[in-house]
Amino acid sequence: MAKKQYRKTSRRRKKKKSGKSGRIYAVIGLLIAATTLALACIIFLRIWQRDLFHSFEQTPYSDKYFVRGVDVSHHNSFIDWNRLRKDNVSFAYLKSTEGVSHIDRDYIRNYRLAKEAGLKVGAYHFFRFRDEGKRQAEHFIKYAKVLPQDMIPAIDVEHSDVNVASGGRAKRGEVIAELKELEHSLFLYYGKHPVIYTNKDCYKKYIETDFSLNPIWICDLHDEPNVAAGNWVIWQFSHTGNIPGTVNDIDLNYYRYSFYEFRTLLMP
Template structure:
């Protein structure tokens, strides 16, 4: 992460920091908050001894992969792979420069250069690091990169939607409460994204608008581990569930006793807790007619239900309709639909070319995410119908 103004990270309203030249006193060392301990690193932390990091108690790590669409961390591979080989759950983050290019373009760059995700239980969701403009002296822009709150929210949504289309899940968001309230106007539109909060203080404090809990707290910029010091707001088992895309973080009320062992091969176990959100299923997906005439109507439909118990219909939920052109490996979001009282959804498009259709439900506070199977449609030209 870039170094954020310390008083802002401590919760102070220190807008004048940009012109302040007086050195700030070092903050007193604070006790490590409860939770599973972790760290984040970039090229500024060369030669990390990952086995030593594991022995010292870290169980997860985030590694900077990219910045804007022009920078790739030259140490990314060694750091990312080193963390995994030492037994840490790890993920990648992207430092956003929203004045440089669009959100979708930066999501593409991030995904192609280390920001992918897999549900193996060892890969944390990619992170959008969106925070204070660290280049104000060179680009002459304010802390919000010269974007209005509306434009900033639109940029973040474009990044998130594109990452979802590429990776199959929403990114986590790294930010600071003061920056978020100022630069997004206090947008509450991203509460379904895991929150990684930066605040160097003895308590988490007020959260950005839209979130009722945080997943990760970056509580110090130095400590026992290289780089920034973090804690996951839950048990080790819940951290694994977050990595697998099966659960959001739950708050903890007492320190988590994660075993510290010299051998990274030792399995770390914590009391298992069942996910609090209900599993869902997107079924009966159909894209048609098939074949479809180029330029003519093509309708995608399906049903969203609970996956267990009564399997009742889930109404009033937004479903993303995704399309992958023939010969491509990239999904794009073609549109959205809202489920009716019977859990059914339907959206009509103009057929443009051959390809595969899929529906994705991102979940909410009560229900887990799910995706449908796929349906390939052959699109033809000429009067064959």
């Protein structure tokens, strides 16, 4: 009888242990589900915030940054520059060249029409990681229009499809070396350090430690740039601008300081 009683007690203990394990697995399952839901919410909020601002007035910064601008390339199709100027858009950076051979097909037209409408206009060059910096500078100098009171030339540094493909083969030091050649050549020719357009990732990887003299044009679609993240002067806050005078989405920008200080971005 004692032996049977012992076995019965053992069976009861096993059942109790199994129930405890089940509760542990249930808690773990709930934690995993909660974590997954939290991550999904974060991703949703990021996407929602990215597409939130389609105009200058939709942001909470419209009363803080008064100097407004756009940047365009041939992807932007028709633009009514006079309408943009009436809506207080003050400046425009226009893509002029890329690498050592590409010329934006709408650059000359956009340059003429934007200037006629009264905007301050600048040209930017899209930097290709694998092309020689000096040759890229020569290509920009040959085709870009940079006249007195135009904006300082700008260099676009980002991980585009072409740069992602080449970036896998190009070492960080090689990219920085060619960018230095491009920047230095433009500085020698124009007498002004070019503006550098970039995002937070590329800023940390290529710009932060080697280009302290260049005005920074930072892209951040989520947050107002941190003042510690470089000497930024222009903030690109939207890729999905939908403003009067445009047909397709257009990039929107704020200049950081006043209209008076904006003069520092102009050629003499």
